[in-house]
Each structure stands twice: as C-alpha cells, then as structure tokens.
Amino acid sequence: MLKGLRTRTGSVRGRRGVVAAALAAVAVASLGAVSVASAGPSDKPRPGHDRALQAELEAIVKDGSVPGVLMSVRDRNGRVTDYTAGVGDIRTKSKVPVDGHVRIASITKMFTAVATLQLAGEGKLALDDTVEKHLPGLIRGTGDGASVHGGNMTVRQLLNHTSGMTSEMPLLSQGILPVKDRYFEARELLDASLTREPAFAPGQERVFSYSNTGYITLGLLVQKVTGRPLAEVITEKIIKPAGLKETYYPGPGDREIRSPHPRGYLFEKTDKGEPIPGKLVDITRFDPSIAGAAGQMIATPSDINKFLVALESRLLKPRELAEMRKTVETALFPGWRYGLGVIEMKLSCGITAYGHGGDADGFQTRAAITPDGRAVTIAATNDEAGVMEVISVFDKALCAK
Template identity: 40%
Template structure:
C-alpha cells in the first residue's frame, strides 16, 4: 500500500509526468516517477485492451523523454528465460531436474562446505541450494568507486562461481530458501554443458526468435545498449549520482544479462503462461512454489515469483534490479492479463512499493 506522500502524487503529478486520473496506468507511472525515479515506462494488457504510459527522462543529460519502446536492463528477469530453457531440456529428456550439479559440472561446486553432489538443478532454479550469492562480494555492486573501476571488467561464469565458493553455504541444500544469483550462473553453465551451445544461443533460438522479440538482446560482453534505451543512474547509497548505463553484462550472465523492452517482456510472460514455450508437465513444475520471504505472502517456483493480488488469485513473473534499473513483470496464470514496468535511478524507500502497486492494480483492473 502506498504511503500518504505517494497518495498525494495522484493529485499532483511529478515533474515531467503527464496528468492522469487516479488509479490509471499513467497515474501509477507518475507515482513511481514521484519516488525519485528518473524515467519510467509501463505496459498493461488484458481483456480491456492494451495500454502504455511513460514519465520522466530516458537521458537526463539531453533531457530526452522516456519512450514506450526504450530498452533497459531487465536484470534478474533474465532468470525466467534461463529457467525456461532448462525446463525445455528436461521435457526433451536431455536432463532431469533432480540431476545433481556435480553430475553436469564436476568439481565446480566444492570447498568451504559446498558440495555439488548434494544440490539438484531444481534447487538451483528454486533458490533452495544454499549457495552464497557472488554479487555480495563484488566491488562493482558495492559503491560508486567500485562500479567505475570495474564496470568494463569481463567475467567468465567459472570466475563468478569461484567467488561464491570462497564462502560457506547459507544452509544445507533443501533446508531453506535464499535468493542467490550464483544458482543461475550454474544453471547457465549446465545449459552450455548439456547442449554444447552457450545459454545465450539457446535463449535466442528457443525463445527470442520464435516469439519475435525484436528488441530483446543477450549482449554477451557488449557493455553498451544499442538503439533507443533508458539510461540508468545510481549513487550506490551515498555519494554523487552517476550514469551507470554502460556495464559489461558478463557480471550478470545467465542470472541477469538480458536487455529488453516492456512490449517484449509482455509477449514473453504471456506466451509462457499460455503454454507456448513449455509442455504442461514442465510448466506445472515451473509453477510449483515454495515460500519466499521477500514480499509478503510471495512464493518462488522455478525462475518465477508468485505474488498474490489484492483482488484475489495472483500472478507469475519476476523482478529485476541492476545498478540504475528496476523492473517488475508478470502475468496471470491463464496469460490473459500482463503488466510490465521499468524505472531508472535509485528512487527511494517507496519506489518498490509503487512498482508493486502498479502491477497489482493493472492486473486486477484488466480483469474487470
């Protein structure tokens, strides 16, 4: 629920925002802009049709406004793509979700109490492996100075996993739930091993091309976003705000590398929920969830959050947070309603609440 200061924004749009009726998509985008975001783009689809709204700037240095088709770093929403490929491979009989990590990646998960023979692919995808999150131990995510020093550094997946292996696991495999990007770095490595192709190639040929996601890229080592895009801005909690758009995406790899748009993410999550990418058995496994105490009453499946809606039921989707970028995307289980929103800048303590509210209200209103 929005705090009083946020509610006031419905009557007084933020600077650079289009005036809108309270409760409208534009009003909700204006509210996000009012929390300190630089630019915001959003789309909503359902039986009532297709809507989009924008607020703020795509580039604060030029004053260029945020536009509907601007691309952005989707960060951890990448996980839904990676998990989909692994579930496709399971459906083809090329692996089992109950295979151990050790079976496919001998010796990679070891040391300091880590044991890949006790961790399954399913546990990687559901964040129940207990493996340490490597992002907590990289300077590029820690401070403005660390980011500026390392933003163009290139990492291999093995190097990222090695960072995590310097730490003991959070808990024994299957004994708890803890979000860890390392799980999806390993998932990408397993895709590489099973198929003989990179996970980037598999996502491209299995998802991006068949769905016609023309503005979705898996950029590899390219630190720049081509074409029209939102610039990201961050002060990493203190110090001056800097443009953080340029970043070597290998630091996110199969956990957070993809660049996309609200339109393409809408197409992806809608297609996923409608069974266009997975057979019923694999989609059912993807949607089998465990409690995930980050959002109230939220649960986590295999590369998907399940989040309850105020109007009843819930939606499947994913959030994504990278320096300077924040994304939230989701669709109802029948795929008839979907909403996606992306914002740039650090915002403030109310920013995530405002994004959550947009998805809740749009997915509820779209069904009325």
C-alpha cells in the same frame, strides 16, 4: 550494485530488492492480436489508457529521484497500452522513449529457467539430477565454502533457490563502479562465490535462499548439456520461437543498450557509501557479464509481456510448466512462494500470479501476467528510489479492469 542479482538480505538495499523481485510475479495466458496505444503526460488519452495509472506514474517521477518510468500493459484481449512519465535523460530533458529498451536484470532468470526446463522436457536432464552428474568436479567450495559440493544439490534446487549456494556476489563487494568496464567469465563469477559459506550445511533442512550463483551454475549446466553458448540457446529456443524482436542477451564486451532507451541512474554516494539525495550518476553503460545467466539480458516492456504469454502456450510442455509452478516458501512476504525461476504471489485484488522482477544498477523492472492474460511490465530508471511506489503501480495495473 546489481541489487536484483544478489540476495535481498544483509545490505542497505537487500530487503527492498527481494521484495521488488518477488512482487514481479504472475501466470500466463493465450496470445492474441495486439494493437498499440501510448500515452504520456502531454499526450491525448487514447483507448485503453488509464488516467489513474498515468497519474501514479507522474507521482513517482515528481521529485526527480526516479528520472523516468515506462510501462507496457497488455489486456486480456491482446491490446497493448504503453505509458511513460518523466525524462529519459536528465541532461537533455528528452522524453522517455515509449517501450524503450531497459536492463531487465533478474527477469533473465525466467529465461535461464525455461532453457533448463526445455532440456528436461527433451529428456536431456532430470530436475532431480545432481549438479555433479552434469558438471562433474565443477562445484567444489574452498575456504569458508569448503562444504559446498555439486553432489549435494540438484537442478531443481538451483532453480528454486534451495541449493544452499551463497547469496553473496563477492566481485560486487565494492559496488558496480569499480568493475563497470570489466568483462567476467561465468567460471570467474562462480569461483569467487565458491569461497563463501553456504546458506546451510549439507544435511540441514533446505530453505529458500536467493542465490545468483545458483543461476550462474544453471547457465553453465545448459551450455554443458547442449554444447552451445547459453546466449545462443536462449536466442534460438526462446527468443525466436516467442517472436521477441526487442529482447537480447548482450554478447561479450557489449556495454551499451540498444536504442531507443532511457538512461539509467544511481545516487552519488558519500565516502561511507550512503546515497546523496538529489545527486545522480549516469550508469547506463556497463558490462553486464557480472550478472550472466542470473541477470544479463535487455528487452522492452512489451516484449517481456509477449514472453510471459508465450511461456504457457509455446515455450514449455504442460508437464514442465506445471513443474515450474511447484513452489516453496520464501519468507519474502506472506503468501509469496518461489517456483522454478518464477515467483507465485497474490495481488492486492486476490488474484494469484506468476512472474519475476529485477534490479540492475540504473534500472528496476517488474513483469507479470494474470491467468486471464493481462500482462504488465514496468521499468524505472533508478533502482535505489521509488521501489515501493513502482510496485504499487505495478500491482494496480495488473488488477485494473
């Protein structure tokens, strides 16, 4: 399933996924000139290449459960070092492409949040507006979700996952394989989720409850306010101004990933749905519309780092950036808090950072930037294995001197 696109509790992969998403946090910094150095296991080390980080990446792919890993590190002076380990295709044994395209899953939420905050900065909506004001009559629960109503939640609450909207994704109840070639409209995703019981009833104390449905709703809100498709808004207002050449929102029917890219894998499952270690299924090609505004996008690691840098300097006004960093408690890990589309966390070295992460079938990604401008994005080509190992390297790369 698209683990990074649903709640991280109540499933075999639940707790692990939320941990992964939360660890993808981080602040923002100034944009500098960038030079590129890459290194793989057989490459001669180049300036900026960290042998210790490379060794840890090699350890992640050693047993083959995670076929490949790619990581891009941008230091505080703007120099970029790209790392790879493992193979990009288990059939051909080809190398992992340096800075290849990957599904970034819930990192998409940062883009959706920025689009929403830009509208707030332009005076076209207020963060404390009710959802009903902009999408009248749309948010009406049915069945077990009968108490859900757009008048009982605000734009801010959608952004920081305190709206109470369900954490479930009913159309993914059987996993990705039965629906991998299905195209879904956002309204179809929303209507399915509105049949589910909310995380808490109106009038109860609001708490953090990770909801992809909330971000599907934000995508519809952005489209309603702008009168344009969400993909166009993100492209014209975020991707182009940030100078992102390798980041895109797949169009209707687009099931491929632009080249170069590694292939993504799932474990083969038993009849009971249990992973079979050592047996991998290629899940590179599927329709990401099941994720929509909560996790549909594709990018390269270095482009995500550029996005994080541009976020502070160009994409949002100071007031909206400050709003983005107003956080709520999450119960993810001690010291971790969620803002408006970003997670605030403390790294092992004590630095506070902001960013996000995501898990789509076949890919786990983590992206972050420190206050002094060190950015790291890492991606692995199996989201069901090596999760904590990937997070450990991610943390060390951000903390490295």
